[in-house]
Amino acid sequence: MSQKNERIFLSSPHMSGKEQKYIQEAFDLNWIAPLGNNVDGLEQELANYNSIEDAAVVTSGTAAIHLALRLLDVGTEDTVFCSSLTFVASANPILYQGATPVLIDSEMETWNMSPVALERALQEAKENGNLPKAVIVVHLYGQSAKMDELVAICDAYGVPIVEDAAESLGSTYKGKMSGTFGKLGIFSFNGNKIITTSGGGALVSDDVEILKKARFLATQARDPAVHYQHSEIGYNYRMSNIVAGVGRGQLEVLDMRVEQRRAVFNRYYEAFAKVPGIIFQPELEDTMSNRWLTALAIDPKATGVSRDEIIERLAEDNIEARPVWKPMHLQPLFDGVAYYPHEEGKSVSDELFAYGICLPSGSNITVEQQELVIAVINELLNK
Numbered sequence: 001m002s003q004k005n006e007r008i009f010l011s012s013p014h015m016s017g018k019e020q021k022y023i024q025e026a027f028d029l030n031w032i033a034p035l036g037n038n039v040d041g042l043e044q045e046l047a048n049y050n051s052i053e054d055a056a057v058v059t060s061g062t063a064a065i066h067l068a069l070r071l072l073d074v075g076t077e078d079t080v081f082c083s084s085l086t087f088v089a090s091a092n093p094i095l096y097q098g099a100t101p102v103l104i105d106s107e108m109e110t111w112n113m114s115p116v117a118l119e120r121a122l123q124e125a126k127e128n129g130n131l132p133k134a135v136i137v138v139h140l141y142g143q144s145a146k147m148d149e150l151v152a153i154c155d156a157y158g159v160p161i162v163e164d165a166a167e168s169l170g171s172t173y174k175g176k177m178s179g180t181f182g183k184l185g186i187f188s189f190n191g192n193k194i195i196t197t198s199g200g201g202a203l204v205s206d207d208v209e210i211l212k213k214a215r216f217l218a219t220q221a222r223d224p225a226v227h228y229q230h231s232e233i234g235y236n237y238r239m240s241n242i243v244a245g246v247g248r249g250q251l252e253v254l255d256m257r258v259e260q261r262r263a264v265f266n267r268y269y270e271a272f273a274k275v276p277g278i279i280f281q282p283e284l285e286d287t288m289s290n291r292w293l294t295a296l297a298i299d300p301k302a303t304g305v306s307r308d309e310i311i312e313r314l315a316e317d318n319i320e321a322r323p324v325w326k327p328m329h330l331q332p333l334f335d336g337v338a339y340y341p342h343e344e345g346k347s348v349s350d351e352l353f354a355y356g357i358c359l360p361s362g363s364n365i366t367v368e369q370q371e372l373v374i375a376v377i378n379e380l381l382n383k
């Protein structure tokens, strides 16, 4: 099969050219282990960037969420609430701990956790004497959830928040960095995220002691003794010094990447915002989304074309587009798990999954490539 154009990815790594310097330094110092100058440097720089006390870098965002649940003492008798509309990595660590997930729907103003559904779920849990150990709040595609409301509700019930900010590094809510509202926040540096270390993640918190414990658990929970003594379960989750070097070179250009992704979003927005039946993921007032992925919902009754037809047609031109995440409450893995829709009988995340699409959004996509994506979609819309 001949392809007219080079593949246009949903979101591909975009190097800054500043990474090699840090990697070379690690080689020069022979600090190739999961400790060293780049690990320390990246932790410091990440904490500074987010105006938070401390950061601990680890092997993945998933590992960071797992550590967060361990640090909050989540065990087999516990429940943990989690946004349903997300990538499976948000919820898998609940199962790693043998705990019971409870899934919470989205609302339409941010596509993130519905405060109304959360309140209902917490009220019921309280009545049953079964409040969750934590609430995992996801910031989908870079857009922050309604943190004022969610924090107020969780505070009222005394339940800590873990912010899954894997997709929202660089985003803000009322001027404060996404990921810094909860007891713990996590970021991901996976290959498809706004900046990447090829694979990696971080935990952030204002509680320096809890991150000390995180580093301890992430290095096999070794007791202070020369003879390798262990009193609790640990993990091999620390980031390598080479990988951290890539992260330092990437963090230098994060603000530029946010601008670039937002410019990509704006081009799509100009092209399709006025089409009846198309709505873009909103940017809540007083928030700034890094627009990691441009996400929109397409109502086929109004546009005459379905989300799936668009994805298939784009694929013919070697363009990668994806449906919005399939909600966790619809996943076979979470069969039978409790789910709280936004309103009784109205599940917002089901609708977003049915109609939602993510378009190629990488900071390295060219204007010509984006024009091709827009032209292919326009052709379908005008049929």
Ligand SMILES: *Cc1c(COP(=O)(O)O)cnc(C)c1O
Pocket (backbone or CB within 6 Å): 059, 060, 061, 062, 063, 086, 087, 089, 090, 138, 164, 166, 167, 187, 188, 189, 190, 199, 200, 201
């Ligand atoms: C990417 C992602 C993660 C997991 O990060 P990894 O670094 O790939 O383990 C978790 N949650 C969400 C919402 C993500 O998009």
